[in-house]
Amino acid sequence: MRLAAVISLYIFLVSCEKNIDFIPRDSTPAVVIDAAIESGRPPEVRLSRSMNYFSRLTPELLASTFIHGAKVVMSNGEKTHVLREYKRELITGYSIYYYSIDSASLHTAFRGESGKGYSLTVTVDGKEYSGTTTIPKLNKKVDSLWWKPAPGNNDPEKVAVMARLTDPPGYGNYIRYYVQVDNGPFYPPLTSVFDDQIVDGKTYDVQLESGVNRADDIDLEEYGFFFHGETITVKLCNIDKATFDFWRTMEFNYSSIGNPFSSPTKVLGNIKGGALGYFGGYAVQYSTIVIP
Known part of the structure; x- marks a missing residue:
């Protein structure tokens, strides 16, 4: 009897569903x-x-x-x-x-x-x-770079590049980084901006990810690693909070495209007057490592 009631309730709820059809309007270009x-x-x-x-x-x-x-x-x-x-x-x-x-x-x-x-x-x-x-002033820098065999991988040619950074005491040190392989362009990784909420005032080691051109297909099996014979240059940028917020929300939107379970996030630009986008300042340090 209880099972029949549950089935009846399910049929009732399904029958109450209504299809909503709408045609999105073309917005005026901004x-x-x-x-x-x-x-x-x-x-x-x-x-x-x-x-x-x-x-x-x-x-x-x-x-x-x-x-x-x-x-x-x-x-x-x-x-x-x-x-x-x-x-x-x-x-x-x-x-x-x-x-x-x-x-x-x-x-x-x-x-x-x-x-x-x-x-x-x-x-x-x-x-x-x-x-x-x-x-900003260039307060946060890469202290050193080194490489090691890629963890959990059987390809001896594949390596991970590590960086040691020191975060100055006091919250509010925001960074974005880019990576150049050999003489190619500088690209940011999938997640390129970081704050210092966890690492404030600490010296810490982190694995760097390879940069990506988002216009290309990304091979997630190879993403994040480098190979013997490559010269890797890291461009570390100290940025202000508005620049950090722009790229943080922009990259979240990149990652949520096509994901029906993601939450919509507004990209936080810093342009007044009704335009989209941002105006950002970058204090830059370059560091290079040759993987033999």
Whole structure:
């Protein structure tokens, strides 16, 4: 009798389900700002427009999203410089566009310096967007790098790269790192940003993961390891909290794509005025190890 009641209740609940059909609306493209300044390097700003969620990605579509002719102004508190738009040819035959130092106005140009603050103003179609960032002092560094055989693996060519870091006392030391293999580009790993909630004031060892190009298929069997004969360069960046929050939430969204059990997370940008994206400052240290 009890079993029959349970079955009847189940049938009742199932019969009450209602299918909901809806067609997502195309949203108006938003301005997307990808701006950064590193210690010792000139600023670089990329401007584009967001695409529809269901857009079919093609190189031609991506190329059409770049914003041209914007007014981009950056200040370090002492100098104010109007950035100039440049074109960079890629080996694929396509081009990307970015804004950086105007070589015709070098008297107001500047490079990134640790311990300084920066402001950015972008004007597109008469509308203004702004953001601020700092390049922290380079307080947290890689003390040493070494390699060891890859744990739990029978391939003698595969190795793990280890790093020893010292976190200065006091919370609020945020880092992001990138990895270069031989003379290739610097790529961040799948998880590239870390705070010091657990390691505050400590010297600790950590296994570094290899960087990835998210446009490529990622082989999870090989991911995170390196091989004999490679030269590995680690780019460790001290960043402020706003830059950390942007990449922390962005990488969480990357990892949750296609996962029906993940929780939605808003990407925390630091641009005011209604644009998407961020403006970040990076204090940079490079460390290299050759795996024989």
